[in-house]
Structures are given as structure tokens and as C-alpha cells.
Amino acid sequence: DAKTTQPPSMDCAEGRAANLPCNHSTISGNEYVYWYRQIHSQGPQYIIHGLKNNETNEMASLIITEDRKSSTLILPHATLRDTAVYYCIVDNSGAGSYQLTFGKGTKLSVIP
């Protein structure tokens, strides 16, 4: 699986958009970009995933660059409950891999 690079920590003011970047320069054509988050000691939570097109759901938006070497997760209106560690994971489950490889992630702190 391709490796990912994320900033170790970020702060965001409550009510503002949180933009979390991820570099995945070695991503291959059949690998998806997945985002999960983990609120302290809870089970990781699936947020969103994409292959090449931008995606949006009720939780977030995912912007993938045209060359697919980087992506940005956008939480449009961050709340205190969004404080968590956010993991960007490149996953080739479609090719038969059945595991997620968690990196260090970005610790997002939403500030009142």
C-alpha cells in the first residue's frame, strides 16, 4: 500500500472549516483514499473515501488532486466534537487487500 504523510497536529476555530491535508505521492491507479477518525479511545470512525473524483457526504468533503498525489479532507463547520485524530489511508481493498494500515494521523483540536 502507498504511504501517506500528514501533519502531526492542527488547530481549528469552532465554526470554521477544517482543512486536513494528506500526501500520497506513491498511490497507484487502483488505490482509494480513505479517511477515518478516532475520538479518544473510541473505535475509529469511517468518514469518506474516493478514487479520483471529489466526494461529499453528510460529514465531510474530500478533494483529490488531479494527479492523485495528495488530498484534503474538509470539515465545513468544525465543532468541539470533531476534535480527534484523523487518519488518511490509501487502501487497495478493491484488489483484495483486507486491512487498513494506520499511520500517525493528524490530531485536530477544535478551539472554542
Next chain:
Amino acid sequence: AAGVIQSPRHLIKEKRETATLKCYPIPRHDTVYWYQQGPGQDPQFLISFYEKMQSDKGSIPDRFSAQQFSDYHSELNMSSLELGDSALYFCASSHTTGGTYEQYFGPGTRLTVT
């Protein structure tokens, strides 16, 4: 909506004892995954099962074994427990046959080995 159920939520064992952790996936999910998260660490993949067959294997110690039963629930059996096995153990499930691979995690079992 139904979520992944794990039991027990907390477990305290002594060194060299055995432990069994149980996982009940979301209904109609056919794939189960086990992860271990040590203190201050990120989750590490242990093993997964698709349609009751082992599908992938990660850094699972030989002292651990797991299986998925006919009703799709899964059990992680841990023997000769060591202090270093103290961790959060998460189970996740997905509906792989449906072509979606996002994993839904349970609340975890906190294992403490003394």
C-alpha cells in the same frame, strides 16, 4: 442503525492466562477485522475473515488465534498472555460482497494483563 458489538468491554487477566474476545458484526456484513491498539499507539491490523475464511493476516502473534463462525460473529483467542498484550482490541466489519470496503468499528475491548 445497528453497530458492531464487542464483548466484553473490559477484561482483566493475569500473565499466562487466556482470554477470548467476541465480535458481532453489523447484520449482512460478511467481513470481520481485528485490530490492536497499544497505549499511545495507532491501531495495528491483526487478522481478517471474509465469509468465514481467513482473508488477510497482519502482525498477529502465534499465541493468538481467531475464527469467524457460521453466524458471522468472530472470536479472538489469546493464550499465554503477556504484559505487552495490554491494549484496546477493536473489531470492524464491512460488506465486502456488496463492493464497499469501508470498515465500521466497534467500541473496543480494553484488555489489561497484570
